[in-house]
Amino acid sequence: xxxxxxxxxxxxxxxxxxxxxxxxxxxxxxxxxxxxxxxxxxxxxxxxxxxxxxxxxxxxxxxxxxxxxxxxxxxxxxxxxxxxxxxxxxxxxxxxxxxxxxxxxxxxxxxxxxxxxxxxxxxxxxxxxxxxxxxxxxxxxxxxxxxxxxxxxxxxxxxxxxxxxxxxxxxxxxxxxxxxxxxxxxxxxxxxxxxxxxxxxxxxxxxxxxxx
Numbered sequence: 173x174x175x176x177x178x179x180x181x182x183x184x185x186x187x188x189x190x191x192x193x194x195x196x197x198x199x200x201x202x203x204x205x206x207x208x209x210x211x212x213x214x215x216x217x218x219x220x221x222x223x224x225x226x227x228x229x230x231x232x233x234x235x236x237x238x239x240x241x242x243x244x245x246x247x248x249x250x251x252x253x254x255x256x257x258x259x260x261x262x263x264x265x266x267x268x269x270x271x272x273x274x275x276x277x278x279x280x281x282x283x284x285x286x287x288x289x290x291x292x293x294x295x296x297x298x299x300x301x302x303x304x305x306x307x308x309x310x311x312x313x314x315x316x317x318x319x320x321x322x323x324x325x326x327x328x329x330x331x332x333x334x335x336x337x338x339x340x341x342x343x344x345x346x347x348x349x350x351x352x353x354x355x356x357x358x359x360x361x362x363x364x365x366x367x368x369x370x371x372x373x374x375x376x377x378x379x380x381x382x383x384x
Contacts, residue, residue, distance in 0.1 A: 178330070178364050178381040186320060186331040186380050189349050193323045201271060203241045203249060205229050206292050208273040211253060214266035219257075222272060235261045246271055277350035281306040284313035284357035293352075298345040300338060302354055309335070309356060319361040320346065321353040321383075328383040332365045343377055 229242025236256040286307035
């Protein structure tokens with residue numbers, strides 16, 4: 173994409189998404205942080221239980237300890253648990269996993285953060301809180317090159333922020349919504365803004381544009 177495909181809007185606030193924008197496309201039912209699952213081990217009721225996946229994507233099972241569940245399907249997790257139990261604790265374990273509730277509202281955080289990935293959008297999530305969810309900026313991150321990508325009423329929009337300016341109170345910490353994409357550091361999304369701001373630092377306000 174070139175900068176010719178950006179149209180700057182007068183308002184310096186990235187508008188919130190409409191209700192239809194918050195509906196994610198169908199995707200495989202993968203287990204993620206804060207999902208609630210039910211693990212059933214046939215004929216071993218003391219091992220069958222409902223549990224919530226922790227914020228790092230792990231669960232804790234009796235006998236076998238901590239298991240990384242993030243990014244697995246229910247069937248894959250059941251197979252992992254059965255493999256851990258087999259032989260040592262339960263003969264031929266029959267394990268099933270059901271996803272009782274899924275946190276479908278997530279933000280994608282990419283680029284120069286410690287742990288890029290998908291993170292659940294909690295109430296009152298902001299850009300700084302989203303970056304903190306990804307364990308913060310990496311050592312050499314460009315704090316003045318942070319882009320939020322969002323779909324608003326079917327239009328793709330992008331906004332450029334300076335995290336240091338937000339921390340100094342130069343302008344507000346923008347809200348984050350489900351399906352947003354946050355990209356930290358130099359990226360194709362950041363380069364869309366290159367000709368619009370030149371070499372001047374982004375200090376006074378965010379730069380909000382429609383991606384055409």
